[in-house]
Amino acid sequence: MLELINIKRSYNVGGIETRALDGISVAFRQKEFVAILGSSGSGKTTCLNIIGGLDRYDSGELVIKGKKTADFSERDWDAYRNNSIGFVFQSYNLIMHLSIVANVELGMTLSGVSAEEKHKKALEVLEKVGLKEHLHKKPNQLSGGQMQRVAIARALANNPEILLCDEPTGALDSTTSIQIMELIKEVAKERLVIMVTHNPELAENYADRIIRFQDGKIISDSHPHKERPKADEFKLKKTSMNFLTALRLSFNNIRTKKGRTILTAFASSIGIIGIAVILSLSSGFQTQIDKFQRDAMAEFPIIISQTAATIDAESMQKMRADNKEEKSAYAATDKVTLYDPTDTQISHKNIFTQDYLDYxxxxxxxxxxSIGYTRLVSMNMVRKVDEKVIPVTLSSKDSTSGNGQSQGGGLASAMGLSSYPKQLKADEESYLTKNYDLMAGAYPTSATDLVLVIDENNKLDYNILKNLGFDTEGKKNINFSDIIGTEFKIIPNNVYYTKTPVGTYLPGSDYQAMYDAGEDISVKIAGVVRQKEDVAMALLNPGIAYSDELSDMVIKNAKTSDIVKAQEKSDLNIITNEKLNEETKDTFLSYLGGNATPYVIMVYPYNFNDKDAVTDYLDQYNKGKDTKDQVVYTDLAATMSSLTSGIMDGITIVLIAFAGISLVVSLIMISIITYTSVLERTKEIGILRALGARKKDITRVFDAETTILGVFSGILGVVLAWLLTFPINSILYKMTELNNVAHLEIEHAVLLVAISTILTVLGGHIPAKMASRKNAIEALRSE
Structure with missing residues (x-):
């Protein structure tokens, strides 16, 4: 025998009953009512079927406030359970990892009640059920009767119209049962209470209306209700759970499983650690490569020279090809093709027009x-030594033997470079400060400042200082202080050269008069510099180095000089009277300062990638021009560029791909762990659904949990990877002497945390969707 008891006020039963049941009409046919109850006929099944929504059964029709439940959407049922029905379960169905206050607040959270208001209401109902002293305890710290009181408080918190009690005293002793029934009777003064019980004594002692069931059929009703037509007055506030609430709920759950959470996060972070370490090393090695490239560019710039060269026409065609990616086709033959290279060779000389220089x-x-210019202009220099003015030169030639050779090796020696490049960006560090240590004095600050360049052993050809007027006889070294501040005067052509009666010009011999003329450019040695130890290659020859601006100053002065004007009109050397052709005349005019066109131009890209952009820019000038008008260049770093370009990127991609496998494993693991969490929290899912949570809200709870795990594992992985950079750098320094190679960039760290979070959420989303589809009845039955 089952009894369904309606506990109400003991007086004016009809009026209260009519008011309490206002708008609720039930019309079932007897044979269909059995299906509603379920084959077991248990009272729990009856209440749980109501939780699930009676509209899913075709056995009858339920009308709520004039609206048929057959028209209810799933969200309508969720809202109805949350707003109009309060459930008190036989087994309490509290969420164990939440405090009793949080359990009571949960239903109001789904109703969208503000945090302050729901906390206030939770305290009120808990005080009402006698739990004021136990507010912050967890359910497992309470007795059975106290837990049932929490369940009643939770049911009352949302002020429902109907309170459904499923065997509320079934798990309690008789004394506690009486206390709970008295509490329920008190609650029944303000709302309709429907209780299912097997205890006829409770029904007789507390019920105003008793409906008896047997084998799924109503066999008696003590106060039958007469229904009357009602207008459709159905209005409900939709339930929802925001993501912040879901995060808080999930965080409380995760906090109860600290050990498992930390191990899970660590396992998930392994892939992040691997990728972070790889990116740290890649970033560091790329910095080292960029630094090496920058140093290499100093020794291997793109060279554009006026010197006539014999070039293979086919090679030149390749050099100026529009498509830089185009490759020569390899011949598919077993024969050797013979040819005469002289048939395809052409002699080409670059013509540096003003248009090209401007371009x-x-x-x-x-x-x-930067761009460096080498000009052939001669410096007519004199110096006062011991009150005597003597001529000096920047040459390293032995003045006694007449045989000299530039010191140093490689390109700098071959080209005899003595002027340093000019930076294109005014705010960028200069070539000298970037590549040379200052040994004494100061770096140049003006065009008239010179520097003395020495090699790594502080060595310098004694002829250089000898030709500059220093006493080197029998000396093994000279103090820096004896060199710094030494002044020279560059004498204008009109003062330096004297015209002879036969129309030629010769250098004058009265150096004191030149010195005193006052038309000179005064220069001085400002500093002594040496190539930095960490710079692989540098440009300048040992000796005096100066800026291109100084060459410009000399040329501007010389262009209007008498000797230059005379040489421009003559086909003979104005000094030796030797016959000059067009090329030698241009060269000699440049020597006299009559031609500002550079002899060699050197372009310095930042790195190998920029080198390709520079050559593209240079090739753009040649498009559409005849061969004779084109300007060709020599790219000494092209071979090295082709070998090293993309190597670091390729290695990084391969290593990240391998490390990415662990991320995929982590994703699968997160799916398994989330699915396990779903199984563990099945009853919680049922409780949330009973309280009116939507399927979307259940999904959101588990998505929030995986979000927390993803963020935590990402941060843990990044922190561990950063800590690993210290021993890695120490080991690499001992093995390679490369300092601070592993360096984790902040943008990489943020990106990896984001990737970890996204992948973890993706991995847990399918189990989260599975959780949301769980049937509330079955979920509540689980243990």
Whole structure:
């Protein structure tokens, strides 16, 4: 025998009953009512079927406030359970990892009640059920009767119209049962209470209306209700759970499983650690490569020279090819093709027009750090030594033997470079400060400042200082202080050269008069510099180095000189009377300062990638021009560029791909762990659904849990990877002497945390969706 008891006020039963049941009409056919109850006929099944929504059964029709439940959407049922029905379960169905206050607040959270208001209401109902002293305890710290009181408080918190009690005293002793029934009777003064019980004594002692069931059929009703038509007055506030609430609920759950959470996060972070370490090393090695490239560019710039060269026409065609990616086709034959190279060779000389120089000066400073010019102008220099003015030169030639050779090796020696490049960006560090240590004095600050360049052993050809007027006889070394501040005067052509009666010009011999003329450019040695130890290659020869601005100053002065004007009109050397052709005449005019056109131009890209952009820019000038008008260049770093380009990127991609496998494993593991969490929290899912949580809200709870795990594992992985950079750097320094190679960039760290979070959420989303589809009845039955 089952009894369904309606506990109400003991007086005016009809009026209260009518008011309490206002708008609720039930019309079932007897044979269909059995299906509603379920084959077991248990009272629990009856209440749980109500939780699930009676509209899913075709056995009858339920009308709520004039609206048929057959028209209810799933969200309508969720809202109805949350707003109009309060459930008190036989087994309490509290969420154990939440405090009793949080358990009571949960239903109001789904109703969208503000945090302050729901906390206030939770305290009120808990005080009402006699739990004021136990507010912050967890359910497992309470007795059975106290837990049932929490369940009643939770049911009352949302002020429902109907309170459904499923065997509320079934798990309690008789004394506690009486206390709970008295509490329920008190609650029944303000709302309709429906209770299912097997205890006829409770029904007789507390019920105003008793409906008896047997084998799924109503066999008696003590106060039958007469229904009357009602208008559709059905209005419900939709339930929802925001993501912040879901995060808080999930965080409380995770906090109860600290050990498992930490192990899970660590396992998930292994892939992040691997990728973070790889990116740290890649970033560091790329910095070292960029530094090496920058140093290499100093020794291997793109060289554009006026010197006539014999070039293979086919090679030149390749050099100026529009498509830089185009490759020569390899012949598929077993024969040797013979040819005469002289048939395809042409003699080409670059002509540096003002248009070309202007074009070159417009190059993007973001791809080109500096441009160096070598001009052939002679410096007519004199110096006062011991009150005597003597001529001096910047040459390293032995003045006694007449045989000299530039010191140093490689390109700098071959080209005899003595002027340093000019930076294109005014705010960028100069070539000298970047590549040379200051040994004494100061770096140049003006065009008239010179520097003395020495090699790594502080060695310098004694002829250089001897030709500059220093006493080197029998000396093994000279103090820096004896060199710094030494002044020279560059004498103008009109003062330096004297015209002879036969129309030629010769250098004058009255150096004191030249010195005193006052038309000179005064220069001085400002500092002594040496190539930095960490710079692989540098440009300048040992000796005096100066800026291109100084060459410009000399040329501007010399262009209007008498000797230059005379040489421009003559086909003979104005000094030796030797016959000059067009090429030698141009060279000699440049020597006298009559031609400002550079002899050699060197373009310095920042790195190998920028080198390609620079060559593209240079090739753009040649498009559409005849061969004779084109300007060709020599790219000494092209081979090295082709070998090293993309190597670091390729290695990084491969290593990240391998490390990414562990991320996939982590994703699968997170799916398994989330699924396990779903199984563990099945009853919690049922409780949330009974309280009116939507399927979307259940999904959101588990998505929030995986979000927390993803963020935590990402941060843990990044922190561990950062800590690993210290021993890695120490080991690499001992093995390679490369300092601080492993360096985790902040943007990489943020990206990896984001990737960890996204992948973890993706991995847990399918189990989360599975959780949301769980049937509330079955979920509540689980243990």
């Amino acid at each position: 070159l000066n417009k190059i993007d400073p973001n791809i080109c750090s």
